[in-house]
Amino acid sequence: xxxxxxxxxxxxxxxxxxxxGLATLLILLVDITIKxxxxxxxxxxxxxxxxxxxxSGIYTALAGMVSLLLFTLLIALPIGILSGIYLEEYGKKNxxxxxxxxxxxxxxxxxSVIYGILGLELFVxxxxxxxxxxxxxxxxxxxxMPILIVSTRxxxxxxxxxxxxxxxxMGATKWQTTSRVVLPAAFGGILTGIIxxxxxxxxxxxxxxxxxxxxxxxxxxxxxMDQYTxxxxxxxxxxSRPQQGFVINAAAGxxxxxxxxxILNGIAIYLRNRWYKKTAI
Amino acid sequence: xxxENSNIILESFGTYKLRAKDLNLFYGQKQALKNISINIEAxxxxxxxxxxxxxxxxxxxxxxxxxxxxEGVTIKGEVMIDDVDVYKNMVDVYEYxxxxxxxxxxxxxxxxxxxxxxxxxxxxxxxxxxxxxxEAVEGSLRKSALWEEVKDNLHKSALALSxxxxxxxxxxxxxxxxxxxxxxxxxxxxxxxxxxxxxxELIYDLKDLFTIVIVTHNMQQAARVSDKTAFFYxxxxxxxxxxxxxxxxPAKDATQxxxxxxxx
Numbered sequence: 001x002x003x004x005x006x007x008x009x010x011x012x013x014x015x016x017x018x019x020x021g022l023a024t025l026l027i028l029l030v031d032i033t034i035k036x037x038x039x040x041x042x043x044x045x046x047x048x049x050x051x052x053x054x055x056s057g058i059y060t061a062l063a064g065m066v067s068l069l070l071f072t073l074l075i076a077l078p079i080g081i082l083s084g085i086y087l088e089e090y091g092k093k094n095x096x097x098x099x100x101x102x103x104x105x106x107x108x109x110x111x112s113v114i115y116g117i118l119g120l121e122l123f124v125x126x127x128x129x130x131x132x133x134x135x136x137x138x139x140x141x142x143x144x145m146p147i148l149i150v151s152t153r154x155x156x157x158x159x160x161x162x163x164x165x166x167x168x169x170m171g172a173t174k175w176q177t178t179s180r181v182v183l184p185a186a187f188g189g190i191l192t193g194i195i196x197x198x199x200x201x202x203x204x205x206x207x208x209x210x211x212x213x214x215x216x217x218x219x220x221x222x223x224x225m226d227q228y229t230x231x232x233x234x235x236x237x238x239x240s241r242p243q244q245g246f247v248i249n250a251a252a253g254x255x256x257x258x259x260x261x262x263i264l265n266g267i268a269i270y271l272r273n274r275w276y277k278k279t280a281i
Numbered sequence: 282x283x284x285e286n287s288n289i290i291l292e293s294f295g296t297y298k299l300r301a302k303d304l305n306l307f308y309g310q311k312q313a314l315k316n317i318s319i320n321i322e323a324x325x326x327x328x329x330x331x332x333x334x335x336x337x338x339x340x341x342x343x344x345x346x347x348x349x350x351x352e353g354v355t356i357k358g359e360v361m362i363d364d365v366d367v368y369k370n371m372v373d374v375y376e377y378x379x380x381x382x383x384x385x386x387x388x389x390x391x392x393x394x395x396x397x398x399x400x401x402x403x404x405x406x407x408x409x410x411x412x413x414x415x416e417a418v419e420g421s422l423r424k425s426a427l428w429e430e431v432k433d434n435l436h437k438s439a440l441a442l443s444x445x446x447x448x449x450x451x452x453x454x455x456x457x458x459x460x461x462x463x464x465x466x467x468x469x470x471x472x473x474x475x476x477x478x479x480x481x482e483l484i485y486d487l488k489d490l491f492t493i494v495i496v497t498h499n500m501q502q503a504a505r506v507s508d509k510t511a512f513f514y515x516x517x518x519x520x521x522x523x524x525x526x527x528x529x530x531p532a533k534d535a536t537q538x539x540x541x542x543x544x545x
Contacts (some may be wrong), residue, residue, distance in 0.1 A: 017436075091351075111345070122390075160389070161385055162385060162389035163389055163391060163392075164350075165347065165350070165383075165385060165470070166385065166389045166451070167390065167401070167405075168347065168350060168378065168452075169345060169347060169378060169381075169383035169385075169455070170378065170379065170382075170383075170401060170402045170405065170454070170458065171375045171376065171377070171378035171379035171381070171405070171458070172375070172401075172405045173375050173405075176405045180401070180404075180405065183389055184392070184393075185391075185392050233422065264399075
């Protein structure tokens with residue numbers, strides 16, 4: 001076979017693979033949209049859950065999701081980002097550091113339901129938090145912590161060492177160098193990590209089912225100790241109902257959830273591009 | 282690790298800005314600098330020349346203790362500025378580095394505005410008075426011959442400047458805190474000939490204000506800008522003398538062979 005034919009064949013194969021992936025996604029999107037778009041209207045956002053599909057809404061699910069995310073970020077961001085800064089900028093690069101790095105990467109790959117079981121034992125039972133938002137937020141924090149740490153480290157690693165040398169050469173201390181040079185230069189990357197981990201937390205269902213997010217919550221959570229439900233759980237619940245109306249509701253819920261994820265990822269990509277343009281040397 | 286030697290202070294006549302005495306430096310087990318002693322006078326330009334890996338950059342970085350940042354480096358001997366041993370424990374390395382400006386091989390402006398780059402050194406010293414900062418920024422940019430080119434764009438990103446302009450900005454940033462010594466590690470090696478000429482002119486002009494030590498691979502450059510030249514080879518200081526003498530009538534064969542291009 002001539003190299004030229006090989007080249008063409010490979011190109012066709014690559015295009016086929018790409019199309020296959022995209023087409024599957026597209027079919028899913030079209031199917032969901034056709035099924036659910038009619039239900040996406042204002043009352044869908046403001047209605048409480050109901051046993052009648054046409055009167056059901058995602059009001060409590062959205063409120064639960066937003067408060068859950070808020071508490072998750074409140075817990076996970078400081079710990080995750082500061083850990084990343086410490087490991088990359090301050091910690092010694094020795095065998096222990098390598099061991100920690102491998103383990104953090106491994107944690108990022110642990111199935112989320114495992115975190116749910118850990119959260120159930122640790123937060124729900126041992127700490128006695130019950131089916132509260134706080135227990136859910138703590139569990140989700142564990143889940144997104146590895147992503148936050150890894151992305152913070154990557155962002156800091158991408159800051160050229162010549163900038164640190166310049167600052168040290170001027171007599172800047174370690175903290176001045178980190179806070180005034182390294183972190184501003186890494187900010188875009190860290191922010192991207194924050195948004196990506198937020199969108200990961202947004203779509204999680206399995207660990208929340210384990211730690212007791214409820215399927216039917218007719219009220220808005222008012223504090224961290226209240227019970228809650230979230231959009232993915234509401235969708236999961238609707239898909240298991242026999243009535244056709246709830247399937248439509250589920251599709252509509254998926255559209256809303258996808259929209260959220262799209263927006264968050266879009267912001268992440270925008271920030272990443274802007275940041276690279278600003279700091280590329 | 283550092284030996285007390287009170288004789289050194291008696292020996293000096295107070296005219297030497299920078300001194301090294303029996304300096305040995307190790308990267309782990311590997312010895313990179315061997316028994317280097319040198320006296321550098323104030324307000325002169327000293328060029329360090331030698332083939333790659335001869336230790337000239339490593340030696341330069343002993344003067345502002347930048348080697349501290351590399352793990353596994355051991356230093357024995359004495360390095361002195363104004364007859365104070367910089368490796369003694371009581372020396373605050375951060376305060377000390379403020380007295381010594383450094384310009385690196387590759388221009389490394391911060392991803393901030395031109396103004397903030399030059400003001401950086403003052404800001405980390407806690408200066409926030411705008412008129413003081415303005416004055417320092419303008420003064421430093423004038424000294425580094427960049428003011429006329431950037432005065433209307435002070436708040437634009439430093440990264441938008443050309444390589445040569447960035448390097449002059451780095452010089453302005455280094456001199457903004459009024460150091461007495463300026464260390465330059467191959468400051469023109471990444472620049473085109475026109476930018477290089479500008480940097481060389483600048484070095485000549487800045488000699489009145491600073492004691493300058495410049496590492497260079499370019500022997501014409503050493504001959505053009507320096508008063509004294511030190512030739513390094515395999516971690517040793519082979520010869521240190523007036524630049525004229527080094528380039529016309531060196532005392533050592535190794536120096537002769539290097540400057541005539543027989544090796545290196």
